[in-house]
Amino acid sequence: MHIVIIDDHELVRDGIKNLVEQEFGWHVLFDVAAIEELPNVDVLADVDVAIIDISLQEASGFDVLNTVKTNYPDVRCLMVSMYEHVGYISKALELGADGYVTKTAATKELMCALNALENGDNYLSTDLSNKLAFGHNNAFSELTEREREVFLLLAKGLQPKRISSQLKTMPKTIMVHRTNIYHKLGVTSQFELLRIALNEGILSLDDFIHAPSA
Incomplete structure (x- = not known):
């Protein structure tokens, strides 16, 4: 298996690489912080499994997943x-992810x-399966895809003008x-959005602290 x-966390990459190579005897062709660091995207044609983090500094892991699945549908993600x-979880599955594991999960x-x-x-742990089964009652699931993008940026403290520039749309929108x-x-404030994001595990304090300035 390749x-x-x-x-984008070198420590995480090293840990996964050691596990994959020592426990499975599989070969890690590349461990990179962004898909742009690959020699070229065509090397994915030789890959059996792509392990992708959702939160990347340069691009969304969802975008990476979409790129892989669109161009190399046989690659397991x-x-x-x-x-x-x-x-x-729903977004990842919609884009064709074959499995979803949280970083808090045990090595096993x-x-x-x-x-x-x-x-x-495919693989989805029991706790995540339950969350997926019952989570659609959560108001967050009622947000559109664009609203979820805006929600995340608002929760990080960005102001509408900055968000409009980042998403290439009008501030009024x-x-x-x-x-x-x-x-x-x-809710009635961005602070409440941050609280929801933290409580729901959508953001960590580390994400908030390192978010771009508003």
Whole structure:
């Protein structure tokens, strides 16, 4: 089995690489912080499994997943993330992820996930399966895809003008999204969005501290 690891934390990459090579005897072709660090995207044609973090500095792991699945549908993709929220799990599955494991999971669970993918099966741990089954009652699941993007940036403390620049849209449009988000989630401030994001595991304090300035 040939593996590529895409995660912007070198310590995480090293840990996964050691596990994959020592426990499975598989070969890690590349471990990189971003898909752009690969010699070229065509090397993915020789990959059996891509292990991808959702939260990357230069691009969304969802974008990477979409790129891999669109161009190399036979590559099995395992998402490894700190996020346990149903919105992220659902999004990953919609884009074709073959497995989803949180970074808080035990090493044994990562091994189970990789075994499943090797055998042609999909993998979602029991706790995440339950979260997915019941999470659609959560108001967050009512947000549109764009509203989820705006929600995340608002929760990180960015102001509408900065968000509009980042998402390449009009500030007025972001204000409308913000109003809709506040209404759907029953909040009245960005601080409350941050609280929800932290409570739901969508963001960690580390994400907030290192977020771009507003």
